Amino acid sequence: MGWGHEGSGDGEFVAPHSLDLDSTGNVFVADTFNDRIQKFTNDGGLIKSWGENGTANGEFDYPTAISVDTKTNNVFVSDARNYRIQKFNNNGDFIMSWGHAGTGIDQFGGVYGIEVDPKKGHLFIVDTFNLRIKKYTKNGILNRSWGGHGQANGQFFPPSGISVYLAGNVFVCDISHMKKFTNNGTFISKWTLS
Numbered sequence: 777m778g779w780g781h782e783g784s785g786d787g788e789f790v791a792p793h794s795l796d797l798d799s800t801g802n803v804f805v806a807d808t809f810n811d812r813i814q815k816f817t818n819d820g821g822l823i824k825s826w827g828e829n830g831t832a833n834g835e836f837d838y839p840t841a842i843s844v845d846t847k848t849n850n851v852f853v854s855d856a857r858n859y860r861i862q863k864f865n866n867n868g869d870f871i872m873s874w875g876h877a878g879t880g881i882d883q884f885g886g887v888y889g890i891e892v893d894p895k896k897g898h899l900f901i902v903d904t905f906n907l908r909i910k911k912y913t914k915n916g917i918l919n920r921s922w923g924g925h926g927q928a929n930g931q932f933f934p935p936s937g938i939s940v941y942l943a944g945n946v947f948v949c950d951i952s953h954m955k956k957f958t959n960n961g962t963f964i965s966k967w968t969l970s
Contacts, residue, residue: 779820854887
């Protein structure tokens with residue numbers, strides 16, 4: 777079963793980049809080129825949508841990734857061209873945001889991946905063009921950062937996707953490798969993507 781087609785109306789999409797589910801099975805979609813989030817039942821019934829192009833709270837410019845904390849059902853969205861993370865409750869009400877453009881330790885160069893640790897609740901962010909992974913609390917406090925340009929262990933070229941396993945290990949893909957880290961960013965292993 778599937779739903780949706782190209783367009784900007786309710787339940788329609790233009791280049792959706794990411795989706796995630798909450799603890800009850802509702803589906804949240806980052807409708808990237810429409811600069812909004814859409815929330816559906818798990819059989820495709822539209823519940824609500826929020827967002828439009830802009831820089832204000834609750835507005836987006838190229839939302840690329842979404843992750844739902846299944847313990848609180850809060851929704852985290854990577855607002856790539858606004859260089860920030862936005863946090864919402866399950867109904868789409870704005871809670872907070874953090875980040876701005878730059879290369880500093882607490883700045884972003886385009887966020888293209890985001891994942892809530894399902895066990896420990898930390899938020900892992902792929903800071904793609906700064907070539908690093910950042911670990912935050914769910915309230916936007918930076919815990920640690922790792923990476924750098926290259927193909928060596930712990931470096932990226934550039935990172936794009938991320939997933940956190942229940943045991944806490946962090947998996948990151950870049951243009952040619954999948955890399956596995958501990959929850960605190962210690963390199964474990966890598967393999968080549970073909």
